[in-house]
Amino acid sequence: MAGSSQNICLLSVCDATPNSFGSFEEFLVALSEKLRQEGWIHVIIFRGKPIEEVEKSLLSQGAKIRTMKPSKLGAVNFVQFYKIIKEIQPNYIHFHFYPIYSIVNYLSFLFNVKIIYTDHMGSRKPKSTFKKIIRKPYYLTYSKLFSCGIEKIVCVSEFVKSKYSREYGINPKKMCVIYNGINIKRFQKKLNIKDIRKKYNLEEDLIITCIGLRFDKGPHCLIKAAPLILQKVPNVKFVLVGDGKFKNDLEKQIDDYKVRDHIIMTGTLTDVTDIYSVSSCVVVPSICEEAFCFIVAEAMAMEVPVIAFDSGAIKEVIHNKFRVIPKNHIVLADRVVEILKEGNASDKKEMRAHIIKNFPLEKCANEHILLYRNLLKKK
Incomplete structure (x- = not known):
């Protein structure tokens, strides 16, 4: 699918099972709409089957939905994604809520695919002194092993970008900030x-x-x-x-x-x-x-x-x-x-x-499209 601008494919992999129509689900719908308008293909993998309202909204925007429950073993995920990528042939894989450092990133060397991450999560303090001591060396070690296949890490705020650099040892050049967006039409004061x-x-x-x-x-x-x-x-x-x-x-x-x-x-x-x-x-x-x-x-x-x-x-x-x-x-x-x-x-x-x-939803979706386009130009 990598040949024509009319069949560019984004594979969004989400370690989530939508059981409500929340802000993340609205983002996926808005992004799917923009991709459809661009003539791109959007395949979304959820952990489990989404609720009917989410499923119908995504399908109406041309998105294709699949499910896959990730394993705790990186090697198992590597094999599963290898098969999926070989079948779908996406230009991009955008992981949401997945751990950034894993063997899955080596798939970028086997396929012509650009790997992107967003984790959407904040920061919690380590529960023990031992975990606090080993956190930085742990992530620094993993960054040496598994960061090479990552094209870009989307941070939902400057705070997250700072956290990744400080605690995870991620090169700031690999990161960009795209703020989350909300549905302005839905969130407006009611009169009744x-x-x-x-x-x-x-x-x-x-x-x-x-x-x-x-x-x-x-x-x-x-x-x-x-x-x-x-x-x-x-x-x-x-x-x-x-x-x-x-x-x-x-x-x-x-x-x-x-x-x-x-x-x-x-x-x-x-x-x-x-x-x-x-x-x-x-x-x-x-x-x-x-x-x-x-x-x-x-x-x-x-x-x-x-x-x-x-x-x-x-x-x-x-x-x-x-x-x-x-x-x-x-x-x-x-x-x-x-x-x-x-x-x-x-x-x-x-x-x-x-x-x-x-922070409108449209701005968030547009900035993701711009990111994908810029990465496509990058050799």
Whole structure:
């Protein structure tokens, strides 16, 4: 398939099974649409069969879908991908959520194919001193063995690029930054506010939202800050969106801090735009280092003020850096109170304009197309 510009083929390999129509799935659909318009072929490999909505959307844009469950053994993956590449003959293989250093990269020497990676993940601190000590030499060793076949590594923020260079020993020349994008049309403020409030039993005027109930997303930090906020702004409801194992710990903490009457837990939502539309502010108390943070971009696109811990790439995404704070629940409470009392309408319009300019889905897809074109020209 490498001969004509009309049959250039991209193989996107994703170690994921889409069970919702999230931001990554929207990116694949947008990219597939651009590739179809260019006359390119797009083959996508998922770990498992995607949900029907994702599958239909991709197929409608001309994408072809296959499934393959990767092995923990690099040699097994090498053989599987060897067979797939021999059959499909792609010009590019773009790995998403795969480990960057593996024997799979040697496939670039057996086929005329350019290998690209994006891992989309942030940074977590090593859980032990031993892991902290061996992390850098481990990755430096692997970089010597397996980096030679990599054409380019896409970083979703400058933070990720810095992490790769610092911790993984990757040559900066092999990296480029393409920020994630969001669907601007989907993330815009809804007008049926009364109906949404009734649906979720949100009678209070002031709504503070936190999305993601995993420990590393820091919802417990908001619970800890809640009594301090309520002392100064009593008429507040805290909306926690999501589910998971950490929910039981949060339930106990909610009772310990005696804020049960002010908490609504929605569970997992297929569409969070309702909650964004009625939120007075969105809190992002991540204690992990965020690679990008879709929540920040989504909330600002819907004209909702964001207060976020200083985690990873959040400073690169947020409009007002005054709202990036240290990882401290007391500071969080103080800043929430300030935001609730100031209510700056003009700033809300600026937030959406900031996202439209810097992080639209179309820009993200276009920059990927440009990257592929430039790599095709490279000898």
